[in-house]
Amino acid sequence: MNILIVDDAENVRHNILRLLVQESGMNTFRQAASCSEAMVCLETEVPAILIVDLKLPDGSGFEIIEKASQLTPKPLIIVLSNFGLTKFRERALSLGASYFFDKTEEFDKLIGLAKNNFAFV
Numbered sequence: 001m002n003i004l005i006v007d008d009a010e011n012v013r014h015n016i017l018r019l020l021v022q023e024s025g026m027n028t029f030r031q032a033a034s035c036s037e038a039m040v041c042l043e044t045e046v047p048a049i050l051i052v053d054l055k056l057p058d059g060s061g062f063e064i065i066e067k068a069s070q071l072t073p074k075p076l077i078i079v080l081s082n083f084g085l086t087k088f089r090e091r092a093l094s095l096g097a098s099y100f101f102d103k104t105e106e107f108d109k110l111i112g113l114a115k116n117n118f119a120f121v
Contacts, residue, residue: 001118004030004047006038006064007080008057012103016051016080016110023114035059039067046071049118051110053103054081054088062095069096076118080110 003026007013013031020026030047032038035056041047042064050068054061061079068075077097081088084102092100101109 001026001048002028002030002045003049003051004032004038004041004075005051006032006035006041006056006061007051007053008033008055009053012053019111020114023111024118026114033057035061035063038064042067042071046073047075049078050075051078051080054079054083054092062091065092065095065097078110078113080107 003020005013005016007016010033017029020029030041032041035058038052050064052061052064061081065077065079068077074096079092079097079100080103082103084105089100099109099113101107
């Protein structure tokens with residue numbers, strides 16, 4: 001299963017990778033540290049799962065969500081952000097995200113999805 005992780009913080013990407021390998025045994029990952037890197041990744045290969053932060057140095061995760069939502073097949077889009085306000089959550093979900101988790105308060109929900117092999121729960 002191909003997973004794309006988009007976050008400008010290298011340590012966050014590393015922790016997500018470690019978690020996913022540990023909890024689900026998945027081992028096919030790509031990483032992007034910016035909006036432009038993510039867009040290139042989306043153009044070259046459609047991921048099965050996209051994990052994306054909203055605040056990126058050269059754009060917004062909303063742009064990535066919108067682009068990914070138009071792909072075929074559409075990836076499972078998971079937003080993992082420190083911007084957990086309702087308005088951000090609602091916008092991400094309206095653009096096509098399946099899940100929205102606050103990094104500081106809901107990271108365990110990402111673990112739960114990984115343990116269930118990202119099946120909809």
